[in-house]
Every structure is written in C-alpha cells, then in structure tokens.
Amino acid sequence: MQRDRLRSWRLGDRVGLGLCWALGALFCAIAAAIVIYMLVEGLRYLRPALLVTHPTGGYGEAHSGGFLDPLLGTFLVAALAMVVALPVGIAVAVWLSEFGRPAGLARATESTIEMIAGAPSIVLALFGTIIFQSGALGLFSRTAHGVVFGRSFFAAGAMLSLVAIPLVVANTREGLQLIPAHVREASYAVGKTKAATIRRILLPAARPQMATGAILGIGRVIGDTAIIVILLGATLTFNGAGGLSGLSTLRGTGSTLTSYIYTNSPAGEGNQPGKAYAAAFVLLLMVLVLNASVDLVARRGRKHRWN
C-alpha cells in the first residue's frame, strides 16, 4: 500500500522523502563512526595500568604516567556538583509545580532556569573566579599571604552544579506534573498537609524522573571542560591545600578526564594523542553507561500508572 501510494507523489516530494532517509542514516552513521573510532583508538592505547598510575610530567607517551588523578577528579567533581544541584533543583521544581505563587515570581523563575541552561559554561567559570577569589570564601581554596587563589574542587563543583540544576528542575517538574490532581486530593482528604503530601506521596512517585534528571545532570557535569580548566586549575595531580587530609584535596586543585583530554590533545600543552584517546575512551564509556541507565530508569518508571 505504501509503495503504490508513493508512486503517485510528485518527484519533488519523493526526493524530499529520500533526503529524510539519507539524513536519518547519516545521523546513525556519524554516531556509529564516533563510537567505533573511539573504541578502536581507545583500545589501542588503553592499558589497565593507565587507570591506576598517577600522571607525571614527562616527555613522550611512555613517561607521562596514567590518569588516575583525572579519573578520581571526575567522580569527585560529579559528586560535589550533584550534592548541591539535587536538593536545590528538586526544591525549585517542587515550588514551581506545587506552589508557584505569586505568578510573576514563577514566570521569572522559569525564564531564569532557562537562562542558566543556556549560559555558556565559560561565563559561569569566570563568574566563579570572582566569587571564590573573594576573601570571605577563602576557606574554599588555597590561600597564601592573604591572596585567595579561588581554584579548587569546591569552586568547580559549585559552578558545575549550575550546569546540572536546569536538567534536574525540568525532569523533576515533569514527573510532578504527570501525577494527576486526584492523587493530591485523596491525600488531603485523609488529612495530610500539603508538606506531608509532597514528602510522602509526590516526591516518591516522581522518583524515576528525578533519577533521570540527576543522571542527565551528571552526564553534563562530567562532560564540561571550560569550568574545569579555569576553576579547577587542570593540574596534573591533586594538589592539596593543607589542613585536614580530605578537606585539603577538596580545597586544592586537580583535573578531570575532560581537562586531561584537552591538555593532551594537539591543542593543549601536553600533546600526547595516545593518552588523550585512552582518556576519551573512558569518558565516552561513562557517558554511554549513563545514557543506558536513563533508558533503564525510564522503562522502570513507566510501569507506574495512576488509575
């Protein structure tokens, strides 16, 4: 039926349809090419030893160590950013969906969140340097002779949380809006307050979407480079800033996989493409896993139906 219908189309329409197929195939081809190319190059250069050795500043691929510190830095930065972004994002989403008065404030919030989502991360990074170089926030980064350096895991994590917040807000809000009004009314009818309804009924029901938002947020955070280069210092290894051992790392500078790739690409100072490929492969694997888990969460969330 499709066939003979097609034959009646004008030539231009048929060419257009062909273009649709071609461009769809092109997208698949590009995605496949990126994944396969990174897989081949990554497996060529990736040695298990790279994952557990510290990087060193040597010439040549054989002398520059692995990328243990950037790998740990990636996890650290993602954790720090999400510690801020999750509560704030969920709170904003709950306010928008359940309170939302006055309406003017709600509209301002919506557009502000949209603006944060569109704000270039390089601008967020520069903004971070002003905040964290101020004397009052000196405790969050290395300080010497009254000069606050303003580069630390704290600074990078705080600014990266701004990158993740819009995703958390949008997804949580969507989850809350999927819950029909009669569920809320039933909860009020048995005497629960609005606050209790939110905490006991709405938030648990919106958990799949919250998880989706969090995962997408993590994906965006570990993929960001500009904030890391400017606010984390992109040093080779962790440079603690004195004080308590755990806190010292967080107050110090470091790097993540993205800044490691940037430094080791031909555009950076390191210029060791082999290392860059290996690190990029690991990063791409993380992104693929996060992507797959979004699917998994969404599938599990879909089972829930309100009838």
Added chain:
Amino acid sequence: MAPRWTDARTGRLLGALVCAVLLTTASMLLFVLVQGWPSFAHNGLHWFGSGGSVDVQIRNIFLSGETGTHPVYTFHAWPLVWSTILITGGAVVISLVISLFVSAFIVEFAPEPIRAVLRPVIRLLAAVPSVIYGLIGVLVVVPFIGNHLISQSARASKAGIISLSGYSLLAAAVILTVMISPLMVAVFSDGMRTVPSGWVEGSLGLGVNRWRTFWKIVVRTARPAIVAGTVLAAARAIGEAVMLAMVSGSVGFSPNPGDGWLFFVEPSRPLAPTIIKNSEELSSPPMHATLFAIASVLLLSSALFSLVGWAAKQPMKKYGVRA
C-alpha cells in the same frame, strides 16, 4: 501535635530558595558586566569594530597589566565577533535544515524499527562531551581538510598572510553542527508529535499526500517549537569554547569572503575560545576587564537567545508540550 512543617512555612522556605537562585543569576549578570565595564568604557562602540591586529592588542593589554605601567585597554574585537557569527550562524543554519528533515523522518516517515534506533542515537550524539568532539576534530577532521581539501598552490597564494593548515571555519562549523543538531531534533520532534492528529487526518482525507500534509500542517503548527529549538541551539553554540578552541585555528584573523572557496578553510578564533586561551592571564587587571567584557557579550547574547526560546515555547504549552 503541632506540625513542624506547616504548609505556609514550607511554601516560604522553598520560595526563599527560589529567590536565592534568582539572586545568584542576577548577581552573575551584574558582576560579569561590572567587571567587564572598563573595557567597554574605554573603547566605546569601537569594541565591536575592526582595526589593528586583535592578537597584538591582547598581548599589549596583558603586558601593560603585568609591568604595572599605564594600563592599556584598546581592543577591537571584530575578527573574533565575525568568526563567532560565521561559525555559529553557519552551524545553526545547516542544523536547522538537517534537523527539520531528521525530525520529520522520526515523527512521520520512519518505520518503527528505524525509529527505535534513531532515538537513542540522537540522545547519544547530544550527550557526547564537547572535548571528545574537539579531539576527533583536531585529530581527524582538521588533518583531512589540511591534506585533501587545500592544494599546495592555494596555500602558497596565502603565504605570508595566514597559514592554511586545516584549522578552519569549515571544520568548526561542521563539528558544531553535529553537536547542536541533536538538540534541535529533540525539541522539533517533541513539538511535531503534539500536533492534534485530527488536523493531519483532515488533510489526508482531502487527498493531500503524507509529505505535503506533514510540511503544510505539522511543520506549520509546530512553528513555535522550531523557533524555540533553533534559538536554544544557537545559545548553546555561541557559548561553546573548548571544541572551538581546538579546531578553529586560534588566530585573530577575520576570514575574507572575497577569497572565494578558500574562505571556508581560513582559520579564525571566536569569542568564547579567546577566554579559555587567555584564562591564565586573568591576574593582569586590564586583561581581566577585557575577558569579562567578552564574557558579558556572550552571556547577554545567550541570555537573549534563551529568553526568546522560552517565550516562543509558551504557545506550545496549549498542546501540552514539555521541553
């Protein structure tokens, strides 16, 4: 038992948090503008104009701050602005066309199994970190352009003016297109999917074929989503720093359309990569002001794009589109 979390108190607490987020954003806008002001005040509208070599100007600005003599602010950013316009504009226009066709394919014409493949593919392309795109660009696309698309004679014709090595407008625009079109496809196809099916069936029932119906009914109805997606993608594109720093060539040269075909393979450097390339020099006060001036131009234009996109999406809410 008096509840600790009364509704009024919860509302006020969450409201206060929301206000804090608003204040942070507002202060970001304010701080960036204030820090960049000396550069604007000194150059006036010539900031956006051309004149002199922008790379020399940047070096003088930096050195004047380091040596502690009279600070120099003279900065004519036209080559950077021009490069930003060319790369971002080129990528947005190409992606707009591609994304329209691809979302048409996903929403209407693709058989179910292909649709099931295409959707995760789009999401994957949107999730790949920009530094990986940059790495592929600098190690695959740039050498390809340098070795195969630029002839020896072309290179000789530009000798002494600019070196054509493959770092180019073309490489930057192509990779940026791959980066932003998944974003567009996502917003477009969300919008197209919410067009009431009765309208489509009405058109089909009148004997209009599926292709015509799609473009005349679905695409026109989803126009707000198309505007929103385009503008949001433009906001993302204009702020892209790392990938462009890797493939655009990083010289303050303004590509000349008069060079014919060579125009596309000329290197340049947009605004955002300029910040990242010079971020080590923030300690020099005039440099600080200059970089923040660049940042405020980026922030204002991306904020403008975001707000336009947000406003354009409002009519679609009627049909229950999220995004």
